[in-house]
Amino acid sequence: MAQTLIEVRDAVVTGATTASNVCAEYLDRIAAVDGTLHAFNHVMRERALKRAAAIDRSRAGDDPRPLLGVPIAVKDNLCTRGVPTTASSRILEHFVPPYDATAVSRLEAAGAIVLGKTNCDEFAMGSSNENSAFGPVGNPWDPTRSPGGSSGGSAAAVAARLAPGALGSDTGGSIRQPAALCGVVGLKPTYGRVSRYGLLAFASSLDQVGPLTLTVRDAALLLEVVAGPDPFDSTAADAKVPSYTETLDGDLRGVRLGVPAALLEAGVDPEVERVFGATVDAFRAAGATVSDVALPHAHCAIPTYYLIANAEASSNLARYDGVRYTNRAKLDAPSATLMTMYNRTRSEGFGAEVKRRIMLGTYALSAGYYDAYYLKAQQVRTLIRRDYDQVLDNVNAVLLPTSPVPAFTLGEKVDDPLQMYLLDIFTVSANLAGLPAISFPAGFTQGGLPVGAQLVGRAFDEPGILRIADGYERITNWWKKAPVV
Amino acid sequence: MEFEPVIGLEIHAQLLTQTKIFCGCSTSFGAPANTQGCPVCLGLPGALPVLNRAAVELGLRAAVALGCRVESTSIFARKNYFYPDLPKGYQISQYELPLATGGHLTLPDSDIDIGITRIHLEEDAGKSVHEGYLDSDRKTYLDFNRSGVPLIEIVTEPDMRSSADAKAFFVALREILVALAVNDGNMEEGSLRCDANVSIRPDGQSALGVKAEVKNLNSFRFLERALDHEIARQHEVLSSGGRVIQETRLWDAGADRTAAMRSKEEAPDYRYFPEPDLPPLRITEAWVDEVRRSVPELPAATRDRLRAKYGLTRDQAEQVTQIRPGLAPYFEELVEASAPARAAINWTLGELTRKLNDEQTDEVGVIRERISPESLSRLIVLVERGTISGTVAKDVFEKMYVEGESAEAIVERDGLAQIDDANALSGTVREVLSQHADAVEQYRSGKRGALGFLVGQVMKATQGKANPKVVDKLLREAIDG
Ligand SMILES: [Zn+2]
Numbered sequence: 032m033a034q035t036l037i038e039v040r041d042a043v044v045t046g047a048t049t050a051s052n053v054c055a056e057y058l059d060r061i062a063a064v065d066g067t068l069h070a071f072n073h074v075m076r077e078r079a080l081k082r083a084a085a086i087d088r089s090r091a092g093d094d095p096r097p098l099l100g101v102p103i104a105v106k107d108n109l110c111t112r113g114v115p116t117t118a119s120s121r122i123l124e125h126f127v128p129p130y131d132a133t134a135v136s137r138l139e140a141a142g143a144i145v146l147g148k149t150n151c152d153e154f155a156m157g158s159s160n161e162n163s164a165f166g167p168v169g170n171p172w173d174p175t176r177s178p179g180g181s182s183g184g185s186a187a188a189v190a191a192r193l194a195p196g197a198l199g200s201d202t203g204g205s206i207r208q209p210a211a212l213c214g215v216v217g218l219k220p221t222y223g224r225v226s227r228y229g230l231l232a233f234a235s236s237l238d239q240v241g242p243l244t245l246t247v248r249d250a251a252l253l254l255e256v257v258a259g260p261d262p263f264d265s266t267a268a269d270a271k272v273p274s275y276t277e278t279l280d281g282d283l284r285g286v287r288l289g290v291p292a293a294l295l296e297a298g299v300d301p302e303v304e305r306v307f308g309a310t311v312d313a314f315r316a317a318g319a320t321v322s323d324v325a326l327p328h329a330h331c332a333i334p335t336y337y338l339i340a341n342a343e344a345s346s347n348l349a350r351y352d353g354v355r356y357t358n359r360a361k362l363d364a365p366s367a368t369l370m371t372m373y374n375r376t377r378s379e380g381f382g383a384e385v386k387r388r389i390m391l392g393t394y395a396l397s398a399g400y401y402d403a404y405y406l407k408a409q410q411v412r413t414l415i416r417r418d419y420d421q422v423l424d425n426v427n428a429v430l431l432p433t434s435p436v437p438a439f440t441l442g443e444k445v446d447d448p449l450q451m452y453l454l455d456i457f458t459v460s461a462n463l464a465g466l467p468a469i470s471f472p473a474g475f476t477q478g479g480l481p482v483g484a485q486l487v488g489r490a491f492d493e494p495g496i497l498r499i500a501d502g503y504e505r506i507t508n509w510w511k512k513a514p515v516v
Numbered sequence: 517m518e519f520e521p522v523i524g525l526e527i528h529a530q531l532l533t534q535t536k537i538f539c540g541c542s543t544s545f546g547a548p549a550n551t552q553g554c555p556v557c558l559g560l561p562g563a564l565p566v567l568n569r570a571a572v573e574l575g576l577r578a579a580v581a582l583g584c585r586v587e588s589t590s591i592f593a594r595k596n597y598f599y600p601d602l603p604k605g606y607q608i609s610q611y612e613l614p615l616a617t618g619g620h621l622t623l624p625d626s627d628i629d630i631g632i633t634r635i636h637l638e639e640d641a642g643k644s645v646h647e648g649y650l651d652s653d654r655k656t657y658l659d660f661n662r663s664g665v666p667l668i669e670i671v672t673e674p675d676m677r678s679s680a681d682a683k684a685f686f687v688a689l690r691e692i693l694v695a696l697a698v699n700d701g702n703m704e705e706g707s708l709r710c711d712a713n714v715s716i717r718p719d720g721q722s723a724l725g726v727k728a729e730v731k732n733l734n735s736f737r738f739l740e741r742a743l744d745h746e747i748a749r750q751h752e753v754l755s756s757g758g759r760v761i762q763e764t765r766l767w768d769a770g771a772d773r774t775a776a777m778r779s780k781e782e783a784p785d786y787r788y789f790p791e792p793d794l795p796p797l798r799i800t801e802a803w804v805d806e807v808r809r810s811v812p813e814l815p816a817a818t819r820d821r822l823r824a825k826y827g828l829t830r831d832q833a834e835q836v837t838q839i840r841p842g843l844a845p846y847f848e849e850l851v852e853a854s855a856p857a858r859a860a861i862n863w864t865l866g867e868l869t870r871k872l873n874d875e876q877t878d879e880v881g882v883i884r885e886r887i888s889p890e891s892l893s894r895l896i897v898l899v900e901r902g903t904i905s906g907t908v909a910k911d912v913f914e915k916m917y918v919e920g921e922s923a924e925a926i927v928e929r930d931g932l933a934q935i936d937d938a939n940a941l942s943g944t945v946r947e948v949l950s951q952h953a954d955a956v957e958q959y960r961s962g963k964r965g966a967l968g969f970l971v972g973q974v975m976k977a978t979q980g981k982a983n984p985k986v987v988d989k990l991l992r993e994a995i996d997g
Contacts, residue, residue, distance in 0.1 A: 110562045123561070130555050132562060229562040235792035264564050265794050343792055346596050349605020350559045354658070365654070373598055396596070396787035405789060 034513075036101055036195040036249040043100035050090075050100030054083035054144055057102045061146070061193050064516045068169045070178075070187040072107045073115050074147035082144050096142030097256055103138055104194035106185050107148035108155055109240065110229035111135055114145075118231045119163035120153045122357045122380025132229020133264065134198055134240045134257040141256040146194050149184030153382045154348065155205050155233045157181050158454045161445045162384045169441075170213060171514040172480055176438040179209030185243045186213040190481075191516045196253050197243045202233045203336050204433075204458025206241045207470035211433035211483025214472045214509065216500070217243045218250045221491045222465035223268035225254075226261030232347040234340035235266075237462040245510045247471060247501040251275035254493060270491055278494040283317035283502040288486075289324030289426035297330070297456060300436045302476040307432045310473040310484045310503070314430070317506055319499075324422045324429060328414045329460055333452055335415065336459035338395050338408035345392030351380065387448065416464040423466075423489045428496050431457050433470040433483035457485060467493045471500045472509035481509070519716040519754065521747045522724055523682050524633075524674035527689060528667050529699040530640065530707035531574040537639050537666035538565030538608065545705055549645070549659035557664035559603025564793050567592075571666035572797065574698045575615050575637050576807040578668055581696055581814060582632050584619030586804045590636075592791040597784050601642035601658050609638035611788040615668075615797070621692070623684045624816055630685050631673030637797075640665040668698075674713065674724065679743035683736050686710055691815045695841050703734050710739055715760070716750045725750075726760040730774055732767045742767040746774050818844055826857040835865050840872065842880025849889035855896040863896060867913050887916050895923035907980055908932050934983045938990055941974070941982055945990045948973045956995055967991060 033039045033048075042048045058076050065071055079102065086100050105111060108118040110128035117123045135145065152162035160168045160183030168183040170176040171191035178187040182199030186209035189197050199206040201219035210217025218241045225240040232238060242253035255275045261267040290311065299307070311321050353359035353376030360375030381389070395404040422429060435456060444451050461468035466487050473484035488496035504510065536543055539556035555563035579586050593611035619632035642663035644656050670689070676682045690708060693699040700707050710733045715725035730746050733739040750760050764783070765774040813821070819833040822844065828836070836844050843864060850860040868883060875882055895916065899909045904927055915926045927933055935941055948970055949956055959966040967988070974987045 108562075110560075116561070118561070126561065128555075128560065128562070130560075130563075227562075228564050231561045232793075263566060265566050266564075266792075342789060346594050346606050346787070346789070349596060349598065350561070350603060352598060352600075352605060354600045355558070355603065356560070369600065393787065396789055398785045398787075401787075401789070 034192060034195065035245050036098070037246075037252060039195045040097070040099055040101050044094070050083040050086040050144065051080065053100055054079050054102050054146070057146060057194060064191060065193065067174050068171060068187050068191060068193075068516065069166055070149055070168050070184040070191065070193060071104070071147045072117060072119060072150050072165055072184070075114055075145060078114070079144050079146050086142060086144070094142070096140075097252060098138065099142035101143045101196065102146045102194055103143045103253075104146050104149045104185055104188045104197040105135060105138075106151050106182050106197070106199045108151060108200055108231040108233075109135055109198060110231070111145060111148065114148065116148065116231070117165075118154045119151050119165055120351075120381065120385070121164040122351045122376070124164075124358055126356050128229070130229065132240075133226035133261045135229065137257045137259075138198070143256075149182070149188055149197060149199075151184055151199075152181035152205075153385050154231065154344070155181040155200055155202055155238075156344070156384050156388055158204065158208055158451055159439070159441070159445060160184065160209070161441060162382055164382055167441055170438045171516050172214065172438065174516075175440055176480070177212065177441050179212035179434065179438065181205040181209070182217070182243065183209045183213075186210050186215055186217065189213070189215045189243050189245060190514055192513060195245065196249055198240055198253075198257070199243050200230055200233075200238055200240050201458075201462065202237045202239075202340060203462050204455045206243060207458050207468060207483070207485060208434050208454065210243055210470045211485075212438040212481065214475075214481025214483070214512075214514070215243055215245055216247055216250045216469065216471050216510070217241065218254060218469045218493070218497075219461060219467065220254060220258060220493060221268070221467045222462075223266050224258050224270075224467070224491065224493065226259070226264040226267045228261055228263040228267075232343075234343040235347060236343060237336075237340055239462075247469070247497055247504050248276060248279055250469070251279060251493075251497045251501075268491070273494055275494055275497055278498050279501040280498065281502050281505045283314065283319045283499065286314070286319040286499055286502070287426040288314060288319055288321045288428055288430040288499070289422050290321055290430050291326045291329060292323045294326060294329045294457070295431065298435060299432060302478075303432050303435060303437060303482050306474040306476070306482040307484060311430065313506060314503065317502065321430065322426065324426060326415075326418045326422060326429075326460070328411060328418050331411050332415055332460045332463060333456060335408045335411045336455065336463055337391070337452060338404050339412065339463070341388045341392030342395045342405050342408075343392070345389045345396065348381075348385070348389055352376065353380075384448065412463045415460055419460065419464045419466060419487070428486040428488045428499055431485055431487070433457060433485040437476050437478075437480040437482055461487045466490055467496055469496045469500050471504060472507075474507075474509060475512075517755075518719040519751055520719050521677060521679075521714065521716050521743070522674045522727075523676035523679075523743060524713040525670075525672045525676070525682060525685065526711045526713070527670045527686070528709045529578070529670065529693055531571050531666040531668060532697055532700060533568060533570045533574065533666055535568055535570070536664035537568050537571045537637070538664055541664065543665050545707070547661055549657070549661060552661040553663070557603070558660055559605070559663075565608060565791075567794060567797065568666065571637060572615070572799070573807065574666070574696075575635060575668045576799070576804065577696045577811055578670070578693060578698050579616035579619065579635050580804065580808050581692055581811050582619035582621055582635070582670070584616035584632055584635055586616045586799055587613055588799055588801075589613065590615045590797045590799070592637075592794045592797065593788045594791050596787045599641070599644075600656065601644045601660070601663070603642065603660060603663055607639060607641060608791055608794070609669075610636035612790075613796075615799075621685065621688060623681065624688055626684075628675075628681060630675045630681075633671040633673050635668050635670050638667050638669060639663070640667050674715075679740045679747070682712060682743055683740045686739055687736060688816070691838070695812060695815050697841070706734065709734050712739065712743060712746075714743060714746045714750070716747060716754065726762050728760065728762070728774075729764045730767055731764060731777070738767055738769055741772065742774055745772070749774065822847075826851060826861070828857075828861055832861050832865065836861065840878045840880055842884070843868070846880050846884065846889055850893050850896070853890040853893035855893040856900060859896050859900060860893070863892065867910060871917065883917070886920050887913070891916065891922055898923055898927065902936070902983060903927065903933055905934055905980060905984070908934075932981060935978060935981050936983045936986055938986060941978070941986060941990055944974055944977050944982070945987065945994055948977065949991075949994055959995060
């Protein structure tokens with residue numbers, strides 16, 4: 032059976048199968064296993080089948096659409112017209128957007144079929160998917176473990192072959208970390224490469240929409256479809272979108288990689304360390320040079336990230352106020368004040384982690400604290416970006432693990448937010464610096480859990496990091512090992 | 517002890533764009549509630565703002581006209597607060613780096629210069645409707661048509677020393693904004709709103725006193741009254757040994773007083789921070805130059821010029837430049853097209869203004885599209901030449917407006933030309949004399965006024981067409997022999 036996105040597309044294009052058959056197969060598989068995994072908040076069965084049938088009816092002989100008949104799972108924080116979009120929050124339980132996110136409309140214009148909305152941490156805040164109001168996602172490699180977060184549903188869906196590709200969003204690692212923990216490819220594009228229009232904002236200056244797929248080539252294709260300028264997003268870059276798939280030649284000779292060795296000393300699980308070491312060796316063996324690089328401000332990345340992200344979140348989430356489209360708390364006394372309505376609605380509608388971040392962010396922006404927290408964080412952000420700019424003058428990409436640990440047991444860290452935040456140590460810098468980063472499967476722990484490695488490239492050099500990751504994938508082919516669900 | 521008031525104003529002016537500041541929705545006033553909205557201005561999840569360049573252009577016009585320095589880079593910022601008619605939970609405004617800074621406006625007929633601290637762009641909120649519905653005692657309704665309408669906020673230096681200064685400033689500013697087509701000047705519909713910062717200090721003291729912000733001053737009269745009241749209130753507090761506290765007060769027009777709204781301690785913390793959804797606004801010098809070239813002459817300068825060039829009185833110059841921006845250009849075109857200035861200004865302030873009042877509009881274009889200045893100037897010339905009388909001319913003007921015909925055509929068609937020919941009039945003169953022998957007698961016995969009556973009778977008999985000068989001469993000749 033076709034597995035990768037490109038295999039599926041080719042099977043439809045050549046007529047080996049139909050869009051309807053493919054769609055039905057994936058839907059059946061979802062029906063069979065998603066009771067265990069809970070990767071989807073909402074499966075669009077009827078709608079997807081209808082669309083698949085329409086594609087089969089209407090397609091011309093040489094339909095050029097790059098995702099013809101390919102089912103795609105979409106994270107539940109991207110607006111889908113007429114389909115519930117909850118961001119896994121109680122407060123948006125009944126919200127049905129009247130419009131599509133730009134990334135979603137581009138998928139559909141490319142011939143893709145949206146299968147459903149994937150589970151995630153509430154408003155994309157979390158690294159374990161345990162912050163979903165609708166329950167956590169199980170990791171396909173071991174459903175008692177976390178798939179990572181916040182795009183845990185998208186990563187689990189792709190790993191479990193419930194969809195050949197998915198869209199996620201990445202604010203501090205939310206595509207890459209679950210991709211690593213589930214053994215799939217996840218790409219966070221350069222800030223501005225993909226339109227954020229229709230993405231429920233968590234931290235506007237950090238959020239990016241990106242692909243999760245089985246292979247690097249699939250990620251390149253999916254990015255090619257969703258990337259590009261958008262008149263509805265002023266922060267979307269005007270730069271032309273290159274053909275990402277065309278640059279994948281598999282040649283790693285002469286590639287220069289930098290490893291921030293000092294940062295890795297911060298504490299990495301021994302199994303992750305072992306796998307990462309082997310990854311470095313494999314790159315060297317294929318002709319790449321690997322050198323030590325210094326990112327002197329990297330140790331500040333986590334506090335910097337949590338100040339900026341939470342500050343922006345405290346403002347972005349203010350619109351969920353009970354007035355218009357969100358759930359509104361039932362007020363028993365008709366004399367209840369407006370303030371009571373706000374308090375009750377938001378207390379009941381938001382989960383603990385979301386409330387914690389709103390409070391921290393509100394504090395960081397408050398009069399008298401702004402300079403010490405938000406402004407200072409912005410200054411450090413500039414330093415972190417400068418570190419990367421300097422390093423990337425000399426190497427093609429920075430190579431580092433995606434997550435310091437493999438998939439952890441559900442419930443293990445959820446009560447310790449600080450420990451959870453520290454899991455983002457290797458991912459947040461790319462968001463702060465606005466740089467593209469890709470996580471790709473790099474091997475397995477002795478216990479059989481996937482481990483990911485990450486490449487961070489220059490701004491808009493998605494072709495560069497895709498080419499390197501693809502070169503590695505051709506040697507190792509880790510993606511071919513599928514979890515048994 | 518004598519005290520000196522110190523006043524600064526904050527004025528919010530809606531910009532006359534077709535569409536809202538961050539989306540494509542219409543800005544027109546008076547549409548049914550909630551019919552002008554989209555994901556962006558309703559604050560739906562995931563929607564993003566995109567800046568309307570037309571709003572920037574209008575903001576720049578105001579900035580240039582007020583002599584401000586336009587910042588080459590300005591930044592949008594979020595002003596965070598919760599209110600049901602604020603759909604995103606924050607207003608997109610500008611804070612640390614506004615569109616323009618450091619301008620000034622000289623009050624008319626004085627040398628008082630009022631500094632403009634800054635002009636910044638922002639979006640309006642929606643409207644909370646507290647009355648007018650059957651269940652308004654229990655419910656507040658929301659109308660988001662206004663949400664996202666572009667505004668500029670103009671902040672002045674505390675340079676005004678009396679309520680009269682403040683009023684004169686607001687009047688002059690309004691006139692400029694209207695003349696620039698930046699704002700419609702409509703305070704009743706809320707498209708121009710004013711708040712004031714007021715403090716008083718002992719004469720001779722240079723340090724400022726503690727100020728109160730007075731909100732809701734949405735007419736010239738309210739502004740003046742509210743300031744007078746607030747100055748008197750602070751005076752009383754200080755005179756009786758008390759201390760003015762920094763607070764926000766609301767002008768209550770019904771009660772004719774200001775009332776405390778909230779103290780400084782209760783003031784909300786807006787947690788301003790740079791709007792991450794919008795890149796910094798870059799304005800090139802070329803753009804500013806282009807705007808500078810397109811800014812029309814301001815009303816005060818127009819008045820000076822009209823008086824010098826056409827010999828208008830101060831009153832005439834003021835009337836022709838006030839309220840209706842199209843009036844002065846129309847007047848000037850009349851003169852250019854050969855109407856004498858004296859007649860042209862009388863027509864402009866007379867018939868033209870009357871017609872606009874009848875049509876309940878300030879748009880001179882309404883007249884222009886039916887009667888061009890060129891066409892009206894020909895009518896005026898007909899009067900000047902004595903071809904028709906002034907009375908007939910008013911009827912012709914009306915017919916021109918309704919029918920769109922030229923003055924000459926109407927005069928010709930309706931036979932309205934004045935009768936100058938003595939032969940043609942002599943029969944009518946004889947008839948009037950014989951019918952009104954008593955008046956003839958009165959005239960002969962020295963009542964000169966009787967002649968006017970006889971002239972009137974001849975005019976009446978000729979339906980106003982007779983040239984009254986000729987009639988006068990014929991009557992004298994007939995009676996005096
Ligand atoms: Zn709108």
